[in-house]
Amino acid sequence: MKLSSLKYLIVEGIKNLWTNRSMSLASVGVLTACLVLTGAAALMSINMNIMIESLTEQNEITVYLDDKITALDAVDIGYEIQNIENIDTCKFYSKEEAILEYEDSLGILYGDIEADNPLPHAFKISLKDLSLYNDTINKLSKIEGIQSISNQQELARQLTKLRNLIVTIGIWALAILILVSLFIVSNTIKMTMYAHRFEISIMKSVGATNAFVRIPFIIEGMLIGIVAAIFSVILLMFSYDIILSMLQNIVAFTQVCIPFEDVAAATTLIFIISGALFGAFGATISIRKYLKKEGNELLGW
Amino acid sequence: MITCSPLYLIYAELFRKVNYMIKFKNISKIYDNGAVALDNINLEIEDGEFVFIVGKSGAGKSTFLKLIMREESASSGELWVNDLDLTKMPKRKIPNLRRSMGIVFQDFRLIDKMTVFDNIAFAMRVTGCSEKLVNIRVPYMLELVDLLDKKNCLPNELSGGEQQRVGLARALINNPKLIIADEPTGNIDKNMSEDIMMLLKEINKHGTTVLIVTHNNEMVDRFGERVITIYDGKITSDEKVTPKNNKSKGTVPFKNQQKIKKGSNKVNIINQSDIST
Numbered sequence: 001m002k003l004s005s006l007k008y009l010i011v012e013g014i015k016n017l018w019t020n021r022s023m024s025l026a027s028v029g030v031l032t033a034c035l036v037l038t039g040a041a042a043l044m045s046i047n048m049n050i051m052i053e054s055l056t057e058q059n060e061i062t063v064y065l066d067d068k069i070t071a072l073d074a075v076d077i078g079y080e081i082q083n084i085e086n087i088d089t090c091k092f093y094s095k096e097e098a099i100l101e102y103e104d105s106l107g108i109l110y111g112d113i114e115a116d117n118p119l120p121h122a123f124k125i126s127l128k129d130l131s132l133y134n135d136t137i138n139k140l141s142k143i144e145g146i147q148s149i150s151n152q153q154e155l156a157r158q159l160t161k162l163r164n165l166i167v168t169i170g171i172w173a174l175a176i177l178i179l180v181s182l183f184i185v186s187n188t189i190k191m192t193m194y195a196h197r198f199e200i201s202i203m204k205s206v207g208a209t210n211a212f213v214r215i216p217f218i219i220e221g222m223l224i225g226i227v228a229a230i231f232s233v234i235l236l237m238f239s240y241d242i243i244l245s246m247l248q249n250i251v252a253f254t255q256v257c258i259p260f261e262d263v264a265a266a267t268t269l270i271f272i273i274s275g276a277l278f279g280a281f282g283a284t285i286s287i288r289k290y291l292k293k294e295g296n297e298l299l300g301w
Numbered sequence: 302m303i304t305c306s307p308l309y310l311i312y313a314e315l316f317r318k319v320n321y322m323i324k325f326k327n328i329s330k331i332y333d334n335g336a337v338a339l340d341n342i343n344l345e346i347e348d349g350e351f352v353f354i355v356g357k358s359g360a361g362k363s364t365f366l367k368l369i370m371r372e373e374s375a376s377s378g379e380l381w382v383n384d385l386d387l388t389k390m391p392k393r394k395i396p397n398l399r400r401s402m403g404i405v406f407q408d409f410r411l412i413d414k415m416t417v418f419d420n421i422a423f424a425m426r427v428t429g430c431s432e433k434l435v436n437i438r439v440p441y442m443l444e445l446v447d448l449l450d451k452k453n454c455l456p457n458e459l460s461g462g463e464q465q466r467v468g469l470a471r472a473l474i475n476n477p478k479l480i481i482a483d484e485p486t487g488n489i490d491k492n493m494s495e496d497i498m499m500l501l502k503e504i505n506k507h508g509t510t511v512l513i514v515t516h517n518n519e520m521v522d523r524f525g526e527r528v529i530t531i532y533d534g535k536i537t538s539d540e541k542v543t544p545k546n547n548k549s550k551g552t553v554p555f556k557n558q559q560k561i562k563k564g565s566n567k568v569n570i571i572n573q574s575d576i577s578t
Contacts, residue, residue: 005429199412199423205370206475207400208427209393294372 009212013219016192023188024224030184031228031278032235034177035271039236041170043267044243047257048163051247055156059130061137062093062150063123069145074121077145086128086136093122120147178278185224185282189217193290200290210291218283225279229271236260236267320348321381322479322510323369328378330364330534338364340534342378346512346527348478351505353521354514356531362514365531366483369512370404371395383478400428403472407484409464411456411471418443418452421471428475442470446500462493469500480504482513486520498524 017024063081065074071094081090098119127136133153140149193200203213240260247257323346330339339361346352356362367373368380371387380387383401390398411420421442422435430438443449446466448459456464465485472480482501486494498520505511515521521528525544530537 004431005426008426198410202410202412202423203427205399205404206424206427206471207396207398209396212427212429294367297372 005212009215010219012216013223016196016216016220017223020188020192020195020220023191024220027181027185027188027224027279027282028228028231030177030181031225031275032231034174034181035228035232035275036235036239037177038170038174039232039267039271040239040243041166041174043236043240043258043263044247045163045167045170046263047244047247048159048166050258052156052159052163055152055159058152059088059126061125061127061140061152063125063140063146064148064150065121065123066145066147067120069121071121073145074123077143078123080143081123081125081140084136084139086132086139088126088128090123090125093124095119095121098122181278182282182285185221185279186286188224189221189283190286190290192220193217193287204294213291214284214287217287218280221279221281221283222276223279224282225275225277226272227275228279229268229275232271232275233264233268237264320384321345322348322350322383323512324379324381326379326381328368328375328380330361330368330373331376337534339368339375342534342536344529344536344539346510349505349508349510351502351511351524351526352513353524353526353528354512354531355516355518355521355528357516360531361534362531363483364534366481366514369481370402371398396428400475401477402479402481403475403477405465405468405472405480405482405485407487409456409461409468409488411464411467413456416453416455417448417459417467420456420467421474424471424474430475438474442474445473446470460493461489462496465489465493465497466500469497473504477509479510479512482511484515484517485513486515486517494520 065077069077071092074092078090078092081087095117099117102119127133137149137151137153140146200213237260244257323344325342325344328339328342329337331337342365354362354365364373368375368387369382371382371390375388378388382398385394385398385401387398412423415423418439422439425435425438426432440449440452443452446469448463448466448470451459451463456467459467465488469485472482480501485497485501489497494517501511501513502524522542523544525542527539528542529539
């Protein structure tokens with residue numbers, strides 16, 4: 001195809017978009033919702049994956065002792081812990097240290113630490129072999145005086161479940177939105193085609209190929225997709241903090257979250273490509289039936 | 302010498318190559334609802350002929366045109382248009398067929414929001430012609446139909462006759478070998494009809510085959526050409542009519558009749574290479 005023809009077809013596509021702007025705007029809206037939801041689910045899933053990975057790689061287990069255990073008793077428990085084969089390091093973490101750290105992280109003073117400290121003494125231990133994690137946890141839990149063990153693996157498992165749920169909900173919502181978007185986009189193009197049926201009948205009568213007739217409408221569909229993609233990226237950029245705070249509510253740490261700047265380029269590219277493809281596909285399915293008609297049948301006469 | 306022998310003359314006559322623009326061989330068209338629109342039509346229209354197709358409403362004229370334009374396919378028989386076998390033609394080849402013909406509609410079918418210039422240029426642009434060629438050819442065609450001064454007008458600013466001249470210019474713009482006019486004078490007054498008919502005759506003189514479908518028996522009588530009558534899906538007569546009382550005979554009511562002759566070579570300035578898909 002010649003460059004002049006392509007230019008003509010692109011201009012026609014833009015004109016179509018503008019002429020049918022209210023329907024085009026509706027299509028952009030639905031497609032934007034579809035892309036934002038997909039993007040949010042994907043970004044959430046990516047961040048959760050990173051969290052899960054970091055949790056599973058963490059070689060630190062905190063063993064909390066009973067409230068009544070004194071620092072002196074704790075020393076004995078420490079020896080017992082160190083006797084377990086797979087234990088690499090075992091560090092005493094006193095209730096005083098714990099409350100100070102807690103105060104630091106919250107930025108407030110708790111009051112009379114000595115008298116009211118509700119936190120127990122603990123040990124922070126690391127393992128020689130992470131594959132024997134569960135076995136070691138079992139052995140630790142049998143030691144008398146240990147109240148609870150912070151089990152990162154269990155947290156990772158819970159997070160994985162949550163991530164899978166988000167992905168599943170995301171996929172279903174996406175599937176429904178894809179159908180709705182396709183319906184809206186193809187109807188928008190159908191309306192444009194109906195408005196241009198006269199031109200189309202003349203185009204066909206003078207020997208324009210179906211490809212030539214089709215291109216402006218596909219360009220219109222692609223433009224709808226691209227505009228929706230741009231809106232989606234902007235919306236996602238502003239709502240990314242909300243997504244992260246939702247994650248913060250679920251998991252207590254966010255230091256492993258990816259900043260939006262790191263994924264902005266890839267997200268924009270993927271959105272624009274998928275938006276354009278989506279628009280083109282929506283247009284193609286609505287044109288197919290129309291192009292089979294000829295002459296007066298096309299005009300509905 | 303063999304060239305002088307009677308045997309050669311018989312031989313030459315037998316194998317004389319006639320270029321048919323349109324050839325119907327046992328063509329029938331039966332629609333899905335069982336209606337027989339055309340029934341075993343056999344017809345040959347030679348290259349460069351001027352033919353009227355007449356018949357009442359529902360006689361099969363529209364189906365006849367639809368088959369030639371390949372808007373419909375024949376149910377049986379063979380149909381050739383401009384050396385192309387339409388019965389075996391794949392859909393992707395239809396644009397090539399339509400580029401070899403120009404169609405003039407009774408209701409003009411001009412695009413309201415486009416100027417006269419753009420309406421004519423539209424037929425070139427959609428076949429992939431360059432803007433350079435559009436800018437050469439459209440003004441020439443506008444001059445030919447005497448509408449150059451109205452090139453920036455919208456169709457609703459023109460009279461019926463002028464609109465049909467725009468339609469004719471659009472039909473001619475891609476240099477077709479065949480012009481199909483479906484009731485070209487149906488929506489315009491008598492004087493304007495005369496203009497349109499004379500222009501079609503002039504175009505025909507330069508070798509373009511012209512096929513006119515009409516109800517207007519008076520016009521058919523006046524112009525006296527080959528007249529094919531269709532009735533109830535069958536050809537009931539095919540004859541050369543002697544012109545009756547044609548006041549306009551031999552005159553062309555256009556300012557640019559000389560231009561048509563002088564510039565006729567210009568009509569062919571489109572090369573196939575300039576037309577892309």
